[in-house]
């Protein structure tokens with residue numbers, strides 16, 4: 001830890017991939033023992049930040065200190081003090097839980113690890129299953145095992161890249177409790193990335209909202225939400241509606257179209273909804289959704305788009321597969 005009480009700090013952190021600026025002059029200050037979230041759409045630069053902070057990817061410009069060591073000058077010391085829980089499964093299914101821990105200890109040249117391993121197994125309630133092959137574990141147990149592996153060498157900081165992606169709601173909830181528990185019980189600082197609004201809101205002491213490589217807002221979830229003095233109404237209708245018709249409704253302060261959805265910024269959903277129903281009575285409201293101040297509306301407020309629907313990666317992906325299809329024809 002640095003004298004300033006920060007587990008992670010970065011100034012002007014930047015990453016270029018050729019001409020692409022994946023991370024653009026980001027400043028980070030993560031107090032020791034807290035949970036910090038990077039929230040943003042596909043391709044925003046979240047994973048790239050983690051890669052730079054863990055020494056996996058060179059820093060193009062700027063500086064970063066993790067667990068008291070400069071990442072560019074002292075990557076080995078950083079690596080010894082951080083853990084990584086990747087979205088991809090890192091477990092060996094043919095080995096038991098205990099053998100996975102043993103393998104992890106081998107890979108990291110740990111000598112004193114058994115006591116810690118037993119403590120982790122007990123904490124994650126896996127003691128009884130430690131001799132069973134990990135291939136027989138449930139999704140939740142596998143997640144616990146992955147976190148146990150990342151904690152084995154007693155890191156000061158753990159990085160979790162999309163820890164709950166692809167999990168069903170129950171396992172996701174369980175994992176939220178686990179991450180909070182690990183943070184409190186082991187005093188470990190957590191930096192995680194997420195697309196999920198509720199996840200960042202529930203878990204994180206501080207959140208940075210990231211878009212196109214830049215931090216567009218940083219603060220506690222409640223600070224960020226307090227900035228938005230508006231509700232958002234998302235609307236789909238079966239008849240074509242003009243923006244002018246929506247803008248004319250009292251209390252509607254802005255109107256944007258995203259695909260087939262209208263996104264209205266309104267002073268108060270309670271006041272505006274009756275007027276909206278009245279005005280659109282003949283246009284066939286197909287779907288309506290009210291977004292009260294949330295980290296999602298913070299993102300919409302700043303960037304003009306929703307987190308889930310935004311992002312170049314989906315388009316890149318579609319472009320890529322379109323070109324593959326064309327090549328095969």
Ligand SMILES: Nc1ncnc2c1ncn2[C@@H]1O[C@H](COP(=O)(O)OP(=O)(O)OP(=O)(O)O)[C@@H](O)[C@H]1O
Pocket residue numbers: 017020022040041042043044045046047048049195313
């Ligand atoms: N090795 C690489 N070479 C070239 N470009 C890259 C490389 N890695 C990432 N990028 C690009 O950098 C940008 C940021 O990518 P990054 O993986 O950090 O985004 P992300 O926020 O983690 O997205 P996701 O939510 O999809 O995981 C993207 O435009 C991506 O295509």
Ligand SMILES: [Mg+2]
Pocket residue numbers: 046047048161
């Ligand atoms: Mg990523």
